[in-house]
Amino acid sequence: MSNERSYTIEEVSQLLKVSKLTVYDLVKKEELPVFRVGRQMRVDAKDLDDYIKKHKTNQLTRPSPTTGLQQNETEASHSQSIVISGQDMVLDILATQIENHSSYKTLRSFTGSLNSLFSLYNGQCDIVSLHMFDGDSGQYNLPYVKKVLVSDSYLLMNLVLRKAGMYVQKGNPLHITSWKDLKRKSIKMINREKGSGARILLDEQLRIHHISPKDIEGYERVEMNHLSVASSVASGQADVGVGIEKVAKIVGVDFIPLITERYDLVMLKNPQNDSLIKVVTSILTSASFKQKIHSLGDYDVSEMGSIIYETY
Structure with a gap:
């Protein structure tokens, strides 16, 4: 086994002086390889060094048409990676279910609600969990989503209710x-x-x-x-x-x-996400998944999978 040094996502973000969500985005786009140790993703030092060398501005080499075609074919054979942002353990169970019932590979970002919502707006996440209380309306989540995702079509659905x-x-x-x-x-x-x-x-x-x-x-x-x-x-x-x-x-x-509080999920509605939305909806409306979460205790699944708001 190699003794090569490896880094956590947080360490990579510090080394590159970017946010962790930017690093997750690189992983999602398969520009930066990772491996897993339990729930934690790590990056080999050599892979990070290769990424930096590849993106130096004085790089003059360009892939030949044949090389580019081979690369596209290789990338097409890979499963699509998605980023799920939020901290509740229910999201870990959902991530496993998504992988079990589809070809998606899930990456987890443990970022707070508002910052996750901004990351969705910027295209860095695919599924974002929210529990943001609005004191003026007494509502959860929707007032914030409407203000941030002003230029996007989206779907807001309930995951769980919790105290x-x-x-x-x-x-x-x-x-x-x-x-x-x-x-x-x-x-x-x-x-x-x-x-x-x-x-x-x-x-x-x-x-x-x-x-x-x-x-x-x-x-x-x-x-x-x-x-x-x-x-x-x-x-x-x-x-x-x-x-x-x-x-x-x-x-x-x-x-x-x-x-x-209503703990909801929001996803962007676009052609690329049609399949993902169907997979998530199918899981959240299944009796088996609801029972799995209910058995954890302290979660109300009575509204799980219900659509809170949807743009057209």
Whole structure:
């Protein structure tokens, strides 16, 4: 076995000074080879070096017509790769089902809702999961999708419903019960990154309840996923954090449910995506997939596969 160094997607993005989603896009287009170690994708150092050499601006060589034809034939024989963006474990199960029921190969991006939506707009993702609360309408997701995908045709469909709220320490020693409790000076929180659904929910609730982020200790402290937020509360580094019910049970903290959020999927409608939309719709409307997700607990599958909004 070769001892060649390899890099994670995050390390590649840092080396190239681009976003992780740009790297995922290169992988999706088969411009940058990867291999998997469990759920993690890695890139050989030699493959990264070859990619950089190939794209230097002083490269003068061009493929011959025969070489180009052979390359096209080779690429056509490959399965199409798609990028699914979001963090919930349900997406991992969906990715497996897509691969089992089609020729698609799935790549996973663990990026927050808003940034994922922008990546869909820019053509860097194929399936994006969203849970973004709009305080003015009381709706999830659609108000944001309409503003971002203004020039695209798209389909918004439900994946699951789930409880969102606050993680607190076992026994809830500070008796936290509502968003208004965050104003109390004795409470220290841990936040999520900008663009995540949990951060949007918090910021909208603070706006609705006329609470200034400056008055909340720990508001500027950020973790990048639900597990890290819940773990910070469990270890006593914070008293409260915003997240979903499922993770509270995994980590072992108490959970204060405050809202039922709609966790939706959005896909662009175009000729290239017709087959993908059919595959995803078939999976989400199947009784077997609904039962598989229902058996995990803490997920409501009653609206799974229903179309929330569709442009024509």
